[in-house]
Each structure stands twice: as structure tokens, then as C-alpha cells.
Amino acid sequence: xxxxxxxxxxxxxxxxxxxxxxxxxxxxxxxxxxxxxxxxxxxxxxxxxxxxxxxxxxxxxxxxxxxxxxxxxxxxxxxxxxxxxxxxxxxxxxxxxxxxxxxxxxxxxxxxxxxxxxxxxxxxxxxxxxxxxxxxxxxxxxxxxxxxxxxxxxxxxxxxxxxxxxxxxxxxxxxxxxxxxxxxxxxxxxxxxxxxxxxxxxxxxxxxxxxxxxxxxxxxxxxxxxxxxxxxxxxxxxxxxxxxxxxxxxxxxxxxxxxxxxxxxxxxxxxxxxxxxxxxxxxxxxxxxxxxxxxxxxxxxxxxxxxxxxxxxxxxxxxxxxxxxxxxxxxxxxxxxxxxxxxxxxxxxxxxxxxxxxxxxxxxxxxxxxxxxxxxxxxxxxxxxxxxxxxxxxxxxxxxxxxxxxxxxxxxxxxxxxxxxxxxxxxxxxxxxxxxxxxxxxxxxxxxxxxxxxxxxxxxxxxxxxxxxxxxxxxxxxxxxxxxxxxxxxxxxxxxxxxxxxxxxxxxxxxxxxxxxxxxxxxxxxxxxxxxxxxxxxxxxxxxxxxxxxxxxxxxxxxxxxxxxxxxxxxxxx
Amino acid sequence: xxxxxxxxxxxxxxxxxxxxxxxxxxxxxxxxxxxxxxxxxxxxxxxxxxxxxxxxxxxxxxxxxxxxxxxxxxxxxxxxxxxxxxxxxxxxxxxxxxxxxxxxxxxxxxxxxxxxxxxxxxxxxxxxxxxxxxxxxxxxxxxxxxxxxxxxxxxxxxxxxxxxxxxxxxxxxxxxxxxxxxxxxxxxxxxxxxxxxxxxxxxxxxxxxxxxxxxxxxxxxxxxxxxxxxxxxxxxxxxxxx
Numbered sequence: 001x002x003x004x005x006x007x008x009x010x011x012x013x014x015x016x017x018x019x020x021x022x023x024x025x026x027x028x029x030x031x032x033x034x035x036x037x038x039x040x041x042x043x044x045x046x047x048x049x050x051x052x053x054x055x056x057x058x059x060x061x062x063x064x065x066x067x068x069x070x071x072x073x074x075x076x077x078x079x080x081x082x083x084x085x086x087x088x089x090x091x092x093x094x095x096x097x098x099x100x101x102x103x104x105x106x107x108x109x110x111x112x113x114x115x116x117x118x119x120x121x122x123x124x125x126x127x128x129x130x131x132x133x134x135x136x137x138x139x140x141x142x143x144x145x146x147x148x149x150x151x152x153x154x155x156x157x158x159x160x161x162x163x164x165x166x167x168x169x170x171x172x173x174x175x176x177x178x179x180x181x182x183x184x185x186x187x188x189x190x191x192x193x194x195x196x197x198x199x200x201x202x203x204x205x206x207x208x209x210x211x212x213x214x215x216x217x218x219x220x221x222x223x224x225x226x227x228x229x230x231x232x233x234x235x236x237x238x239x240x241x242x243x244x245x246x247x248x249x250x251x252x253x254x255x256x257x258x259x260x261x262x263x264x265x266x267x268x269x270x271x272x273x274x275x276x277x278x279x280x281x282x283x284x285x286x287x288x289x290x291x292x293x294x295x296x297x298x299x300x301x302x303x304x305x306x307x308x309x310x311x312x313x314x315x316x317x318x319x320x321x322x323x324x325x326x327x328x329x330x331x332x333x334x335x336x337x338x339x340x341x342x343x344x345x346x347x348x349x350x351x352x353x354x355x356x357x358x359x360x361x362x363x364x365x366x367x368x369x370x371x372x373x374x375x376x377x378x379x380x381x382x383x384x385x386x387x388x389x390x391x392x393x394x395x396x397x398x399x400x401x402x403x404x405x406x407x408x409x410x411x412x413x414x415x416x417x418x419x420x421x422x423x424x425x426x427x428x429x430x431x432x433x434x435x436x437x438x439x440x441x442x443x444x445x446x447x448x449x450x451x452x453x454x455x456x457x458x459x460x461x462x463x464x465x466x467x468x469x470x471x472x473x474x475x476x477x478x479x480x481x482x483x484x485x486x487x488x489x490x491x492x493x494x495x496x497x498x499x500x501x502x503x504x505x506x507x508x509x510x511x512x513x514x515x516x517x518x519x520x521x522x523x524x525x526x527x528x529x530x531x532x533x534x535x536x537x538x539x540x541x542x543x544x545x546x547x548x549x550x551x552x553x554x555x556x557x558x559x560x561x562x563x564x565x566x567x568x569x570x571x572x573x574x
Numbered sequence: 575x576x577x578x579x580x581x582x583x584x585x586x587x588x589x590x591x592x593x594x595x596x597x598x599x600x601x602x603x604x605x606x607x608x609x610x611x612x613x614x615x616x617x618x619x620x621x622x623x624x625x626x627x628x629x630x631x632x633x634x635x636x637x638x639x640x641x642x643x644x645x646x647x648x649x650x651x652x653x654x655x656x657x658x659x660x661x662x663x664x665x666x667x668x669x670x671x672x673x674x675x676x677x678x679x680x681x682x683x684x685x686x687x688x689x690x691x692x693x694x695x696x697x698x699x700x701x702x703x704x705x706x707x708x709x710x711x712x713x714x715x716x717x718x719x720x721x722x723x724x725x726x727x728x729x730x731x732x733x734x735x736x737x738x739x740x741x742x743x744x745x746x747x748x749x750x751x752x753x754x755x756x757x758x759x760x761x762x763x764x765x766x767x768x769x770x771x772x773x774x775x776x777x778x779x780x781x782x783x784x785x786x787x788x789x790x791x792x793x794x795x796x797x798x799x800x801x802x803x804x805x806x807x808x809x810x811x812x813x814x815x816x
Contacts, residue, residue, distance in 0.1 A: 310670050312681045319674040327662045395658045397624045399675050400647035563643065566625055568585070 005117040013124065035500055066246050071223045073242035074235045078194070080159060081238075084166040085191045094118045094164070094278050112272055118164075126156045147253040151245025154260050158241055161267035168274035194234045201231035237263055305329070316401045320409025321416070324384040328417065364433025371425035375460050378418030379467035380505075385410040386472045390479060393567040404559025407476070411468045411555070418468075419461040426456055448536060455540035462544035463513070469551045469558075470508040474501055476558050476565065512554075516546035575600050575649075575756035576621065576725050581630035583616045583780075590616040592780035593630070598758055598773075600724070603751040605767030606760040608777035609812050614760045617777065618727050621758070622652040634725050648676060651723035655730035657714030659702040665689070665713050666698040669720055676721035688716040692742065707734035715746070725756045732763060744770055768804040778812040 024030045094115065096105075105114075130152040134145055169187060202209070205225050212218045226235055240259040247253035307325040310318070389396060389410060396406060430453045478501070520539035527535050576598040583591040591613040598604045608614050619625040621632055623639045623646065632639045637646035659668060666685065673681030689695050692712040702710055711734050718726065728747065732740050748770050751757045761767055767774060768788060776784040784791060788804060791797055797807050 306667065310674055312670075312673055312679055313677055314674065316675055319671055323660065323663065323667075323671055326667065327660075392658050392660075394619070394624045394654070398622050398647060398650070398652050400644045401675060402644055564626060567619075568625075 002116070002120075005113075005120050008117075009121055009124075032500065039499055066248070068219075068223065070239055070242050070246055071226070073246075074238035075226075077155070077159065077238040077241060078198075078235060081162060081166075082191060082195055084163050085188065111278075115164075115271060115274075119161075122160060126153060126160060129156060147247055147250060148245050151247060151253065151256075151260075154244055154264055155241050158260070158264045158267050161264070161271050165267060165271045165274065168271065168278065171278055172274060197230045197234045198226065201225050201229065316399075316405050317409035317412060320406065321412040324388075324410065324413030325416070327384045327388070328413070364429050364431070367425045367429035367432065371422045371429060371456070371460070374418050374422040374425055375463050376467075378421060379414055379464055379471055382414035382417050382468075384413045384417075385468065387475050390475055393565070397567065402559055403562035404556045407469075407472055407555045407559050407562060411465065411472055411551075414468045415461060415465045418464045422460040422464065423457060426453060426460070429453075448534075451536040455536045458537065458540040458544050462516070462547040463509075465551050466512045466547050467505070467509055469554050470505050470512070473508070473554060473558050474504060476562050479565070512547060512550050513543075515550065516543035519543065519546050575635055576758065577631075577633045578617070578621065579631045581617065581620060581632060582628045583613070583620055583625065584628045590780050591620070591777075594777065594780065594782050595630075596775050596782060596785055598725070598756040600754045600756055601751055602773060603747060603757040603759060603771045605771035605774045606758055606777065607762070607764065607767055607774065607808060612777045612812075613780040614777060615729065616780075618652070618729055618758070618760055622650055622727060623647055624652075648721070649724040651718035651721070651726045653711075653715050653718050653726070653728045653731055655733050657711050659710060659713060661702050664699045664701055665694060665705075665716075668713060668717055672717040672720050678721050681720070684720055685716070688719055691746070692716050693739075708736055708739050711735060712739065715743075719746075719750070723755060725758075726750055727758045727760070729760045730763075731759060731761065732766060764804045764808060774804070776808060776811050783811050 024033060096114075096118075130149050133152050134149045137148060202222065202225060205221065209218060209221055212221060225231060240256065241263055243256040244253065244260040247256055307322060307329060310322045386407060399406070401409075430450075520543035523542050524535050524539040527533060527538075578597070579595050581591050581594040582589065590611075594613065594617060596604070606614050606617065616625065620627045621634075621639065623643050626640060634646040635649045637649070639646045660671075663671065669685040669688070670681060672678070673685070678684060686695075689698065692715060694709065694712055694716065697705065697709065702713070705713065711731075715731075726747075731743055731747065735743055744766070747757060747759060751770075751772070759767060759771060771788075773787050774784065774791060775782060784794075784797070784807075786794065791804075791807050792802055797810055799810075
């Protein structure tokens, strides 16, 4: 049976490669490949001699920071394992394609053989990921490269097996009901116990941690707390795994190998021992994926409250906003909200207990970059707009709605969400960071702090909207290049295409912001020359208004293009 | 109501529809039939504004679908063979969204009537994943009928329906025609076309090869030899049979 699986994997790989080579006949894919190759060359292979020297420096630096890296790596693996248990994915443990379901599920193949097939199939992705990670970390020598590659493979493979095992166990619990829960109590108890041990260790040292104000100090203290005692025992398996790719020599690698290999073997055996009947969930998932590439990846939670009551009459834009906000709401649930509860409690305790000092100040400072991320990356991550709906263009084109009105409605949802997150983060930064006024970075700014935050509040939606319009504009102008719907094209050429799109997006953003910034600067300069006052809020309002006007004009133009767009131009991505 | 004049649709060098003209008046139920690749779907997609015609004009109730698409689409409903629903909206939310887009004022009452008519009562809060293929089709039809369209286009309307659903669908189409709507039914099910359509348009290689009632087709000198069934007439008209 392994032979058949190998044959299927090899043929699929070969034909996928052939298909990608064939599509290079289209100039956009060829250009994308060239850009992608250039990117990889510049990042990974530029100046082999320098790379070797740089690699030695990197290796040396890694050696010096090995303890910190190992600690962070262990924590990451531990968190991944815990999250897998307490935050189960809506995806089935084994994700088969519809063709695989139809061919393999009906064939005389055992469940265990299907698991082996999935493990075989995942090897390409894991090996590719390991190779990329090895290139990124630039080992100092060829031998170091192989130990790093092998070490990362063992870590990724163990993680993959563990996550698969968790998903299988959860499925088994679900299918066996109370009896299943009784059989699965041990791993759940172990996970809960491990979290409890770590939490207890940190809680015991909380008074001393709370007294610390600098980040490196807190980090070192937490590292010391978790390195010994019960916390050290809890993190040992994860540390044992991380030790393998961090091995500085072949000797260290061989010394770390038995423990890591044992963990890999244990997870493998655990997965194979599972009796979970995954076929139904896998088949259902495959159908859902195949039935519509427009379907988002996660499962819809079911009917629930709508963001607001939709009036029966009025402009179409609010209706499209309503629809796209429902999309977000249907992927959130009470359980999701409850998962965020610890973070909210932590923030509340920090705000109340520290009153603007210590941890609260650190969080206040952390909220600022979070706001920046929401403004700059939010529009890229939130795709509940035309990037999702262009896959349904035939349906949208039957609506009695102009292209401009459609785009206006579509860009509203990500703009509203990203802006809300940014505003919340800015509010947190303003409130929690208030204590820093006396001696922190804000001391020099002094009384202007509220004005600066008000300006940020005003500018955030404009910058977000400009990006969302740019993203949707690129999707309308180059539908074959944009990632439409839930699927993503893969391959180096696709990476190149995405980079070109990102560059185009950044260029568009800069160009769109320039007039607003220029108008605001001119206004501020005139006021300063006349009155000697430095205004912040009013120029921000001018800049925001100019950007909003630009967005409006751009949407009108894009709407006309969308009206003429043939749905066949929106090709299916692999 | 639906006026197609010299419609041409090309994809690159391939001409899918070639100088195709026909009219559908109020109260008429026209069957659009043709072999695979004849140009039926391209014609329907041009009529409803999904695709732009390469040449020719299409007007719906006097509104040009290219020049005044919003006004023309307000009168239209298109029921595709593969209905596309938003997987995160419930049945009722689909109807509310459609009602808002088409400016239907009494959407709640009309929606409940339609759901009852299409045997979807009790499924108001179901999302598409909880519906069968046939029910999904019915939801799409309910959305299409919500704004009381003056022109309806059905592309393979019986796909995925159970016998009772098929019967109700036929009754729905006929009822809409009798209520004064212009209806186009594109289907390979010739017995359906024969049963419910008042006129038949046959298209082949993008060109119109027949446009008449079934009685007129049977009496046509070139087709009379084919026999009395639409299937025989169709095969003869499209040269499917010598």
C-alpha cells in the first residue's frame, strides 16, 4: 500500500510542477517567478563568502543566546501543545482532498494506512519548511546545516504528530461521548496540570516579578523560574526537542538526539494507537473545501446575532457592510470570546493594580505598536471584502448595484474592524501609558500628548481606508494576481506575484498619503508662521479628509472598471 | 420585456454567440435549448449583466443592460444552475440582504410567504451548510422571487430537486408566467421545456436555428419529418441526427 501512496504523492508533485511550469507561458507568472527567484537569491544566497562569515557570526550569536532561544522555543512548543488541547481547530485531524476521499476512503485501505499516507504527504511541506528555516538561520558550516535541517525536521515532525494526535483524541472523545472522556482524562489532566505548575511557579514569584520594570530583567527572571523545579520538569520535553536544532556541533546533536527521537517515536505511536473515526469529518471538510473556493477556511459557527438590524430600505453600502460583518461574527463565538478572557483579566488587573506604573506602563507601551500593526497590517489580514467576494462575481453582477457602490460597501467592513482595533489599542496606550509622562518618552512632548493621540485617532481610519481601497483596487485591476476567496496560489512565482502586489500596494499607499500629508503640513506651517502655534489635530483632520476624498475618487474609477470586468477574468487559483 | 438584438459574445477568437436575436414578452415562458457549448449560458449571462456583450443590445423593460444596468437588474432575477449562497448568512438573512439590495419594503412578510411556498418554513435560521442541495436551490429561488421580478431566467431549474420540488418548481415557473413575467428557461430536459414553455428558441453554435411554438415547430416544413416530439425536432434542428 505504501507503494501506491508513494506513487500518488510523486505523480501529484510531478504534475503540479509541470502545471506551474506551463503557466509560466503567461507573462505575469514569468515575471512573478523572476521576482520570486531574485528575492530568494538576495535573501538566502547573496554573497556566499559573506554568508559563510555571516553564518559564523550568526552561529556564534545563537550560541551566546542559546539559553534564551531554547527557553523561548520551549515556551512556544508548550504553548502550541496547550493551545491544541484547549483551543481545538475546526479542521479535521486529517485533511484529505475530495478526490482522496473518493478514491482512498472507498478503497480497501485501513485507517492506519490512511494516517501513514497523510504523514507521507506532509513530508514535502515539512522538508521545505525545514530547508527554508535552515537557509534563514544560515548555519556556519555545511555540517551545521545538516544538523540544523535534521533538528528542525524532528521538531516540526514531532509537532505535526502531536497536533494530529490531539485532534484525533478530541475527535475520539466527541464520538465516544462520556465514555470517550473517561478514556481520555489522562492527557487532559496532564495538560491542565502542566499549565497549573507553570502558572503556580510564576505566581509564587509574582511579587518579585512585579517589582521589576525592565523587560530584560523580567525575561531573565521568568527564564530562571522555569528552568528548575517543577516548571523545569514540565518544560523538559519541549526543551529536549529545541536542543536538537540548536546543537552547536555534531557531538551535541548526537547527544540531544536520543531524547528528541524518543519524543518523536512516542508521538508517532500515540497517533497510530488512536481509534478515532476521522473519515466522516475529513470527507465533510473535503466537500466543504471543494464545493466553494469562496468558502473561508474555518467552519461557520451557525446562526447568531447580526451586527445591527438591517433596515429594509436604503443605500446598498450598509447592506454589504452588514453582510461582511456577519461573516466575521460567524467565525467568532462565545468560546472564542472566553478564550480572550484571560487576556482581558490580565489587562484589567494590570491597569487596576499598577495604576499607570510597572506592568501597566509596559502594556501601555505595547499597545502602541499593536495599534500600528492594526493600522498597517490589519487591511492586509482582514479580507472580508472584495478579495473574498470577487470569487462570487457572477452573483454580485446580478445585483442592481453599481460597481462603485459595491466597492464602497465592500471596503467598509475591514476598515471598520481595523479602525476599531487600532482605536482600542490607542485608547489602552493613552490610559495605561499615562504614568510614563513624568520620566518616560512622553516627557519631552508633555502637554501635547492628548493632541497627538487625538490626531492618531483621526488619522487611523484614513490610513486604513486607503490601504483597504488599494487592496480592493488591486483585486479589481489584476484579479488573476490577487488571492481571491479562501485559497492561495503557491510556489515561487506566486511569492513573486505577492511581492509585486505588496510593492504596488505600498507605492499606492505612499502616493495616496502624499497629498494629504502635504496639505496638512502646509496648513500647519501657515498657522505656525502666523500664530507661532504648532497644531496637531487640525492638520490631521485635513490629511484625513484629503485621503478620504482620494478614496472616494478611486472607488468611483474602480467601480467603472468593475462594471466592465468579465467574471472569467477572475481565474481560479490552485 | 426581454429584447435581445444581434447579440454576439466572443472569448478571444472563439465566437460563443453569433448575431443572436429574440424577444420574450410579458406572460411568455420561453424555453432556450441547445447542445452543450451552443451558447445558452453565455446568452443568459449577457442578459443578466454578468458578462458584457461583445456586440448587440439587450434591454429589460426598456432599460439597456449595459447602459442602465442598475435599472435593468431591478426587473430581473437569475436562477443559476449552481446557486451560490453566502455560507455565513442564514436563509432569512439572505432574504433580508436581497430585499435591501432590490428595495423590497415588506421583506419580512414576503419572505415568509415565499419560504412557505417553497417548503422552507422552519429553515429561516439555517446556514447553507445545514441545507440540502435542493433546499439551497430553493433559497436561491426565494431570493430571486422576493422582489417580484418582471423578467426571470432559469438555468437548469430542476437540478438537485426532489420529485415534489420539481413539481413545485414547474408550478412556480408557470405561475410567474401567468402573472405577467417574461420567463426564459434554459434546460436540457426537453420534456420540461415541452411541458411548461409557450415558445421554444433553439440555439446551436451560437446561432438561432428555431424560434416558434411547439405546434409551429411541428408544422415547420423542414422539421415536420422529424416527428412530433420536441426531442426529435431538437435533434434534427441541431443536426444531432441525420
